[in-house]
Amino acid sequence: MIKKCSGCGVVLQTESPELLGYTRNIDRDLCERCFRIKHYGDYQIVEKDNEAYFNILKKVEQTKDLVLFVIDLFNINREVYELAQMIKNPCLLVLTKRDLFASDIYDKKFMDAVKDLPLDIVDSVMISSKNNRGFDELYSKIMQYKKTNHVYVIGLTNAGKSTMLNQLIKHYFNKECQITTSMLPSTTLDMVEIKLDDNLTLIDTPGILDHSIANVINAKDLKRIVPKKAIRPITYQIKIPQTIMIEDLLRIDLFEKNNITLFFSNQLNMKRYYKTVSFLETLEKHELDVPNNSDIVISGLGFIKCSKSCHVIIYTLKNVEVSIRKALI
Template sequence: MNNSCRGCGAKFQTFDPNSEGYIKVENREKSTLCERCFKIRNYGEYQKITKKNEDFFNILKKINETKDLVLLVVDVFNINKNLKDICSYLKNNDIIVILNKRDVLPLSVKNTNLLAYVDSMGINYVDKIVISTNKNFNFDSLMHMIDSHQKTKNVYVVGYTNVGKSSMINKIIYNYSDSNLDVTTSILPSTTLSNVNVEVNDGLTLIDTPGILDDGNIMNYLEPNDLKKVLPRDEIRTIVYQIRTKQSIFVEDLLRVDAEMYNNLTFYFSNRLNIERTFNKTDKLSKLKKYDLIVFENQDIVINGLGFINVTHSGKITIYTLPDVEVFTRKALI
């Protein structure tokens, strides 16, 4: 009998249905999954659990006590600003940076450009690779890379929540192992609750971790139905606006962008989000949190978790979005 759920890593308990690891007494003997994992997998029903990041930093400290290889998984559509901070906990470990979700960026984007961006993140890494879990892209190369850098059997998988850590592990099991034990994945942050060891073969055990929650990510503030719209599932069709006069562009009720100078804005957002522009003065969404940004030539404005806007020329751009969502500029990704 297992003590913890093989889907999310939570310790089993039989007394509180609303806390992690709950399993009915009658299922305790026969099931290896907690109720929550069972419901996510069978009914697509989500029960949101919020983890404290403190737990995650303790996991990182434990990893740092080993010499094990670390796979740092990054969502290429939403590259987090603070990856350097995660890595600062892992001074003793070799790190491979994995840019996942390649499929959502346009095919025309060169992987070499995406990889070049990794250098600007300030991380000490031993290797880097672009993959797509959904499209099963580059997994043979990834396996070779892991093989050539791993020092012990254990390899940790870390990163922010929702970047696809658990999905990547499942794909590796599916491709390279006889095992049919998969870990739980979902569109909600904090699906994985504790470390889960997954033995791929005699020489490799992948250790899935809960992942760090990003307070500035819009995903934390949306209901599952909106989440489904915001998370891109297919290749993004970019939308380019040539700005010649004062105008506003709206992404549903989530974002307003005001621009007034000679400029070109390219929107990288999920295809399921409705984007509209107006040339008329309007108050719509002007009550949301306002950011007055000075943007330089060929920079991106990132609205954490929602998408990004590439700006061709320098100028002033005003952004309105939900209160706790982080907005920042960066050197253009593409």
């Protein structure tokens, strides 16, 4: 009989320690990888392609079940739109990680930023799994909009899907749920079904792999990049051409008068140079023409708000998506 890991959904096996799903004892509920993440914080990166993911989306599409479309507020990028285009089911938008932004920012700003996603949006809700905010509303909206007994959770990898489900299940179904969560991408590897009662089964899915910086750096560096608390934005008045450096992760060359605001983890060091510099030129170069009141999003790392339209050159790590959107804040 096939048994799946209750942490990540992968099929358990006792044959090959080097392959996914390995456990020494098939009576256990967790694979070795989930066990090590949970008990030792020992993250193991998994190479995954999106093919298996597209098959999961096809399965979801064949149903008319409600989808909780989870969006990480810190990482609203072009790839969120790409994923949205693949979902035809009715969607309850769940904007998560609200704790990463100051509480005096109106929620409506965030809601407005995603209202044009190409989805069949039935409603939206703002949550923070870290602060346990918005869960009453989330629960009641799930109950209000679900049409069948099954509700799927979909989003980019690392969006916070599994953390949200664990919280929801703990508080509203009085069950200790043990889906594995981690700050590295590709934690959930296959569908994880949690049957709560005869009327509701919640189904976690692996996130689609995007081009976040989380895919290209190690766990130690990622710990500093991921903001731990509300970001204190830093505004620079640009009067003459200059460069702003964020450690060895990002170089921003600015040429025209402007006001720019940086939203990055406050654990990262930023430095401004008023002269020509030649740092990080082996990294990937992006030349951007940014419209006024727009953000440059460096996927997973943060974003830069530009008040006026401008030409900007960015150097950042290879395979990290750099995109432009209307200013979030």
